[in-house]
Amino acid sequence: MTAVAIKMYTQEEYLELERTAEYKSEYYRGEIFAMAGASLNHTQIKENLSVGVGTFLKGKPCRGLSGDIRVHIPENTLYTYPDYLIVCGKAELLEGRNDTLLNPSVIVEILSPSREGYDQGKKFYLYQSLKSLVEYVLINSQEVGARVYRKGSDDIWYLSSEAYEKDGSIEIGHISLTLKMADIYEYVEDLK
Numbered sequence: 439m440t441a442v443a444i445k446m447y448t449q450e451e452y453l454e455l456e457r458t459a460e461y462k463s464e465y466y467r468g469e470i471f472a473m474a475g476a477s478l479n480h481t482q483i484k485e486n487l488s489v490g491v492g493t494f495l496k497g498k499p500c501r502g503l504s505g506d507i508r509v510h511i512p513e514n515t516l517y518t519y520p521d522y523l524i525v526c527g528k529a530e531l532l533e534g535r536n537d538t539l540l541n542p543s544v545i546v547e548i549l550s551p552s553r554e555g556y557d558q559g560k561k562f563y564l565y566q567s568l569k570s571l572v573e574y575v576l577i578n579s580q581e582v583g584a585r586v587y588r589k590g591s592d593d594i595w596y597l598s599s600e601a602y603e604k605d606g607s608i609e610i611g612h613i614s615l616t617l618k619m620a621d622i623y624e625y626v627e628d629l630k
Contacts (some may be wrong), residue, residue: 453535456508465517466564473519476626479579480521480548481627483578486624487522487546487577487617494615500543502528508538509545510558514565524547524613530570541570544612549578566595572612573598581630583607584624 446468447455455470456463459596463478484504491502501585505521510532517538524544545565558576558600565571566589568594576597586608588598599609606609623629 447491449515451519453538456517462519464519465515467515470584473498474544474550474552476548477550477579478626480550482579482624482626483548483579483622485538486502486622486626490621491522491524491610491615493615495524495613500524500613503539509568510540510541511567512540514564516564518561520545523550524610526612542574543569544575544610545568545571546575546577549576551580557606562595573610574619575610576610577622579626582619584617584622586610 447465447470448468449465452463452465452470464473473610477612481596484621488502488504494503502522505519507523508517508519509523510517519539520542523539523542523546525539525540525541526543529539530539530541539551549557549559565574575584576587577584582604584600586599587595587596588611589595598611601608601619604620604623608622609616
C-alpha cells in the first residue's frame with residue numbers, strides 16, 4: 439500500500455480558504471477538517487440558548503454569540519467554531535480579522551453522535567489553553583443531559599454543575615445564570 443500525503447496548510451492559507459468556503463472547517467496544526475451540518479435538535483438547543491442567555495445578558499457586560507464566530511487559540515493553533523459562547527468585556531479579535539475571537543469566557547458545545555468524543559476529550563483539552571476561558575458547557579442533543587466544567591483558581595478544571603432530567607437545571611457561575619433544562623430542551627423532540 440502507498441501512503442497518501444496529507445496536504446498541510448499555513449494558518450494564513452486556512453483563513454483565506456475560509457473566507458470563500460461554502461462550509462465551515464476547523465484548523466489544527468496544519469490540517470483542515472470539514473465540520474458536519476447540525477441536526478434539528480442541535481439547532482433548536484442552540485436557538486434556545488441564544489434566546490435564554492441573550493435575554494439574561496441584556497444590559498450586562500457580557501454577550502452571547504452563536505456558532506458563526508470563529509475562535510482561535512494561538513498556543514495550540516486551533517481555529518474552531520463553538521456552538522455558542524459568551525464573551526465578557528471587550529472582544530479581542532485576531533489582528534486584521536473581525537471574525538476570529540481570542541477571548542471567550544464561556545464555551546458551549548452541543549454534543550452530537552459524530553463529535554461527542556472529540557468535544558468531551560481533545561477539544562476540551564485544547565480549549566483549556568485559552569486563558570480567558572472559565573467555563574465549558576456540554577449539552578447532549580440526543581438525550582436530556584448537560585454538564586458544566588469550571589476552571590478553579592489553581593487552573594484545574596472540575597465538574598461544577600450537571601443535570602439529566604427535564605426538571606433539573608445547570609449553573610453557569612461566571613455570569614450567575616441558572617438555566618432550566620426544560621428551557622434548554624424546549625421544542626426538542628425524539629430524545630432517548
